Amino acid sequence: MLDQGAPPQQRGRTVPASPGLGARLMRRKPVERLVAEGGQGEGGSLRRSLGLWQLTMISIGATLGTGIFVVLGEAVPKAGPAVTLSFVIAGLTALFSALSYAELAGTIPVAGSSYSYAYATMGELIAWICGWCLVLEYGVSVAAVAVGWGEYLNELLDGTIGVTVPAALSAPPGDGGVFNLPALIVVLLAMTFLLGGARESARANTVMVVVKIAALVMFCAIGVQGFRSGNYEDFMPLGMAGVSAAGATLFFSYIGFDAASTAGEEATNAQRDLPRAIMLSLVIVTALYVLVAAVAVGARPWQGFTDSEAALAQIMRDVTGQAFWGTLLAFCAVIAIASVVLTVLYGQTRILFAMSRDGLVPRVFSRVHPKTGAPRANTLIVSLFCGVLAAAVPLGQLADATSIGTLFAFALVNVAVVLLRRTRPEMPRTFRVPLSPLLPALGFAFCVWMMGSLSAVTWVVFGVWMAVGLVFYFLYGHRRSRLASSEVK
Secondary structure, X not given: OOOOOOOHHHOOOOOXXXXXXXXXXXXXXXXXXXXXXOOEXXXXXXXXXXXXXXXXXXXXXXXXXXXXXXXXXXXXXXHHXXXXXXXXXXXXXXXXXXXXXXXXXXXXXXXOOHHHHHHHHOOHHHHHHHHHHHHHXXXXXXXXXXXXXXXXXXXXXXXXXXXXXXXXXXXXXXXXXXXXXXXXXXXXXXXXXXXXXXXXHHHHHHHHHHHHHHHHHHHHXXXXXXXXXXXXXOOOOOHHHHHHHHXXXXXXXXXXXXXXXXXXXXXXXXXXXXXXXXXXXXXXXXXXXXXXXXXXXXXXXHHHHOOOOOHHHHXXXXXXXXXXXXXXXXXXXXXXXXXXXXXHHHHHHXXXXXXXXXXXXXXXXXXXXXXXXXXXXXXXXXXXXXXXXXXXXXXXHHHHHHHHHHHHHHHHHHHHHHHHHHHOOOOOOOOOOOOOOHHHHHHHHHHHHXXXXXXXXXXXXXXXXXXXXXXXXXXXXXXXXXXXXXXXX
């Protein structure tokens, strides 16, 4: 018998049952739809203007300098001279994940990076978790690097005009200061470039990358003159646990290739150039990291790196006995670290752009300015948030929080590449991970191992961050998901 109480259009036919909660959380966004929506935003579209050279420079810009100019002073006390091994381990972990990123970036060339890859392979909830980790990874990384920028700015000011920014205005609470003004300033400078558009930002970044590579080569050429083999006699004073702990802290220095993958919707030939840019940049960065770390530890006993965030400039001054070389390196570091802030801030805005387009975060993040082709409101909001964070939180806590977010996102990417191979084997791929699924499995295992090396406090912060993210998702993103809306229609 027909249900006389049902609406007329439903009488005489079966009404499909709405999907359950589990099905809604696991809904996947088709790859074809992800690609078709590439560049589209609220009120305009992103502009495709970046080639292989610019993408490689974005990748190097986001990576090279962070671990060497800033976090080396944090990592050496954990590992001793074996910090060079820590860089190798972190680089090897990054390599496994970079291979997975390269395949997925060539297959799904979109702005969302690992968030979009997870959406296509593991469903909306996992994609949200990955995207929320990326917000932690990028946003906190900008703040962490900005903190170190202030240290080198003081070195530069002291060596040129004999004054420094007062301690109260150059360090956050907990590190002897009240407000880190230089950290806020460098974030706002990067914001100014980004508001002009991707092409203009890429040009500025290229100049800064050339300066930073020249600075590191100069450091090696001069620092090796103070090399003392005795500094390496007790190579691993804190054991393998110290090496892995330092490697976990340093891992956030390798997120540059992730930043390159966020440029997928602004690359002229993303499927061809993104995999190349990712692999090329990782090789260059790892080689320079290991070389500079080896020279630095050889020129200064590892015990002398405690609380030294401008270590390279100090080593240059100690080796030469002249303030000029340390001041010159500090000048180069100011430019170099600014490029890291610029490119990582760029990556953060593009992640939120993709999440906003999917309805999981407010629409303001996907609004595109018709003149510049840049998400201006997104850039302003993210920059102000990161600037305030940099001015108020100590560097060590920021670096570890970035590492755990990065490692979690990378672990998911290694899973995603295997899943996409199985569910969509027919898709064209411009790059394929060799020895799959072995290498992705190793990448996943390395990420989990390094996450286990982080402190309990870092895990607590991560747990709180994830809890906040899940509350936001169920109260906002789950209800406003555009994929869900299209399925209802």
